[in-house]
Amino acid sequence: xxxxxxxxxxxxxEKSFSGRAAVCGIDLxxxxxxxxxxxxxxxxxxxxxxxMVLGQCHMSGGQMQVLGQSMPAAKKAVRAHMGVVPQLxxxxxxxxxxxxxxxxxAYFGLRRRDVEKRAQDLLAFVELSxxxxxxxxxxSGGMKRRLSxxxxxxxxxxxxxxxxxxxxxxxxxxxxIWNRLRSLKRDGKTLILTTHYMEEAERLCDHIAIMDHGRxxxxxxxxxxxxxxxxxxxxxxxxAPAALEQQLAALAGGRVERIGETLYCxxxxxxxxxxxxxxxxxxxxxxxxxxxxxxxLKLTGRDMRE
Amino acid sequence: MNHGLILLRSANWSLPRPAWTALAVxxxxxxxxxxxLGPSLLFNFGEPLLYLLGLGYGxxxxxxxVEGLTYIAFLATGLLxxxxxxxxxxxxxxxxxxxxxxxxxYDGMLATPVDVDDIVLGEMMxxxxxxLISSTAILIVALGLGAIEGWQPLLCLPAFFLxxxxxxxxxxxxxxxxxxxxxxxxxxxxxxxxxxxxxGVFYPITTLPDAAQSLVSMxxxxxxxxxxxxxxxxxxxxxxxxxxxxxxxxxxxxxxFAVVLIRRRLIQ
Numbered sequence: 037x038x039x040x041x042x043x044x045x046x047x048x049x050e051k052s053f054s055g056r057a058a059v060c061g062i063d064l065x066x067x068x069x070x071x072x073x074x075x076x077x078x079x080x081x082x083x084x085x086x087x088m089v090l091g092q093c094h095m096s097g098g099q100m101q102v103l104g105q106s107m108p109a110a111k112k113a114v115r116a117h118m119g120v121v122p123q124l125x126x127x128x129x130x131x132x133x134x135x136x137x138x139x140x141x142a143y144f145g146l147r148r149r150d151v152e153k154r155a156q157d158l159l160a161f162v163e164l165s166x167x168x169x170x171x172x173x174x175x176s177g178g179m180k181r182r183l184s185x186x187x188x189x190x191x192x193x194x195x196x197x198x199x200x201x202x203x204x205x206x207x208x209x210x211x212x213i214w215n216r217l218r219s220l221k222r223d224g225k226t227l228i229l230t231t232h233y234m235e236e237a238e239r240l241c242d243h244i245a246i247m248d249h250g251r252x253x254x255x256x257x258x259x260x261x262x263x264x265x266x267x268x269x270x271x272x273x274x275x276a277p278a279a280l281e282q283q284l285a286a287l288a289g290g291r292v293e294r295i296g297e298t299l300y301c302x303x304x305x306x307x308x309x310x311x312x313x314x315x316x317x318x319x320x321x322x323x324x325x326x327x328x329x330x331x332x333l334k335l336t337g338r339d340m341r342e
Numbered sequence: 343m344n345h346g347l348i349l350l351r352s353a354n355w356s357l358p359r360p361a362w363t364a365l366a367v368x369x370x371x372x373x374x375x376x377x378x379l380g381p382s383l384l385f386n387f388g389e390p391l392l393y394l395l396g397l398g399y400g401x402x403x404x405x406x407x408v409e410g411l412t413y414i415a416f417l418a419t420g421l422l423x424x425x426x427x428x429x430x431x432x433x434x435x436x437x438x439x440x441x442x443x444x445x446x447x448y449d450g451m452l453a454t455p456v457d458v459d460d461i462v463l464g465e466m467m468x469x470x471x472x473x474l475i476s477s478t479a480i481l482i483v484a485l486g487l488g489a490i491e492g493w494q495p496l497l498c499l500p501a502f503f504l505x506x507x508x509x510x511x512x513x514x515x516x517x518x519x520x521x522x523x524x525x526x527x528x529x530x531x532x533x534x535x536x537x538x539x540x541x542g543v544f545y546p547i548t549t550l551p552d553a554a555q556s557l558v559s560m561x562x563x564x565x566x567x568x569x570x571x572x573x574x575x576x577x578x579x580x581x582x583x584x585x586x587x588x589x590x591x592x593x594x595x596x597x598x599f600a601v602v603l604i605r606r607r608l609i610q
Contacts, residue, residue, distance in 0.1 A: 053610065092452050093610050094353050112361070112455040120453035126446035130374040139373065142366040143454035191454075 043068050043103055043195050043226050044089060050097030051084050051250075058084045060250035061098065066243075068194075071217070071227040073241035075234070077336050081250040082230040083123060086197055089228075090115060103194065116144060119188030123199040123230075125180045127172045133183055134159065134168040137190050144191040151190060158186040161216065178209035185216065196220060198229045202236060214239060234329040244328075248336045258328055265334055266326040267291070269306035273299040273313065273321040280319070284309055295338065302326065354609070358601040360463040363456045367464025368471070370447075371437075375472075386479035390425070394418055394480075394487055409546055411575055418484035419574040420543035422498060423505055423566040425480050426473035430506035431534055433469040434513025435526045441465075442517060448608055458608060462601045466510040466593075473506025474499065481574070495574045505566040508589040511596015518603035537563040542571075562592045 044066040051059040059081040066072045074082045087093040089102055091111025100107040102114045128136050137155040138148055159165045162182035167175065175183065181201065188196060198217070202210045217240055221227055231237055237244055238258045246254045246261075254261060267290055273280070276299040285292040289304030303309050306323060313321050375382060398414030405413040441447035448461055481498065484490045516529045540550065541563035547555055558564050569585040572578065579585060 090453060112457060115453060116455045122449065126450040128447055129445055139370050142369060143363065143451055143456045
């Protein structure tokens with residue numbers, strides 16, 4: 037059954053590269069409108085999943101409908117309505133900023149005279165109007181990212197896929213990009229985004245799926261995930277003696293984790309914990325509400341990934 | 343898992359179905375070329391002028407006539423074929439590899455309705471166009487020098503394009519399986535240069551030993567020369583259809599294998 041309120045509906049999606057499984061049978065249902073976040077450590081299978089959505093890599097198993105059409109058979113038709121901001125910029129270095137948009141439009145079969153105005157508007161949207169004639173090699177990382185976003189919008193797509201759109205950018209550019217993404221969301225476009233920044237996911241996404249080792253291990257709205265997977269409060273303690281660790285662990289409704297010198301106390305009894313900590317003069321602590329990063333680390337562990 | 347591997351392979355081997363978007367790929371390369379028109383044309387016209395003046399007149403004085411042509415005419419009509427081969431080959435190696443690997447131009451295209459089939463067709467047409475441009479420049483130089491004359495040499499233009507297509511496919515295949523630019527040395531030194539030297543550009547293949555002749559007559563450049571030289575000199579080529587068929591067959595096979603191997607590289 038085809039569901040027209042979904043932009044992506046996948047069941048049992050699988051991908052292996054010469055025997056090594058990258059995506060192990062995931063189900064995806066991404067509704068029209070809003071922002072869907074795909075989170076996970078490096079190598080979790082996020083980019084591979086997005087590549088299958090675009091028909092840029094063969095599916096090893098499962099079924100997928102994108103915009104109501106079967107993949108990968110309908111990949112060309114599907115891509116005509118998609119915008120893509122890739123993880124690594126692949127702007128065309130042989131052209132200027134404006135030419136990049138016009139040449140890219142031609143890949144969609146759009147004619148220059150029909151997109152010239154739109155290209156100028158998009159440059160204004162990402163604040164690159166004064167760079168229209170600059171060559172790609174002379175742009176900073178942030179400018180390239182903004183141009184990639186403008187390029188992804190040249191075909192007025194229904195769905196925008198952003199693979200780590202703000203990785204490596206300074207706070208000014210990140211805030212500008214977040215702002216633009218929110219305005220695209222308001223315009224009714226569907227955003228699908230991968231990121232390593234939990235703060236970014238919390239700010240932008242309406243719905244999140246956390247992936248690890250090729251599987252989706254948790255799914256829901258950011259607040260739901262925090263409520264469902266973490267105690268409401270976190271207290272980070274520096275320089276805590278072992279006795280204190282036991283004392284905090286003994287409090288009802290919580291757990292304690294030690295990472296090097298830092299003690300992380302996840303708790304439902306923040307008041308009692310603070311009452312213990314406050315009189316102690318030889319330690320410093322920080323009391324904050326639980327966030328998505330706490331959920332992420334709880335679910336995917338603290339081990340480093342390649 | 344094995345099942346997955348077989349599926350993957352068969353998907354790559356399916357028959358190419360390129361669409362009109364191939365023209366957008368061709369046009370992208372044309373727009374870049376147009377930006378560098380000056381140096382490109384200087385190269386296209388300057389090189390053959392030097393060759394024809396230096397070798398044609400210089401060597402021609404000692405050689406006299408070859409197969410009823412002055413040596414400069416013989417050389418010029420041979421270079422018409424080899425220039426399409428060389429230009430198309432180098433575009434299909436260095437430029438295509440640059441767009442495929444370091445620049446990731448194709449990855450950008452694959453987010454649009456352009457697919458691998460279209461990229462390969464567009465690139466092959468572009469390689470052939472560059473071959474056509476370089477051979478046409480030689481044709482103009484040769485006409486200017488009076489090495490060839492009349493209007494019939496213009497009939498060569500489609501043959502230049504076909505020769506370019508014929509060599510574009512194998513060059514794309516080599517690009518698709520190369521891990522770096524260095525790998526191209528095998529193909530250029532072992533395949534292209536021998537054809538250039540032995541394929542009848544500088545002297546008739548009838549001067550080669552019999553065994554070598556039958557080997558050389560299977561090579562595409564030999565057919566390109568056998569097609570283009572008479573056309574440029576004002577004759578009807580013997581076995582016209584055979585030469586066209588051989589070049590077209592190389593072009594079609596090259597296209598197919600280039601599509602399969604570039605799918606394997608980009609789509610996985």
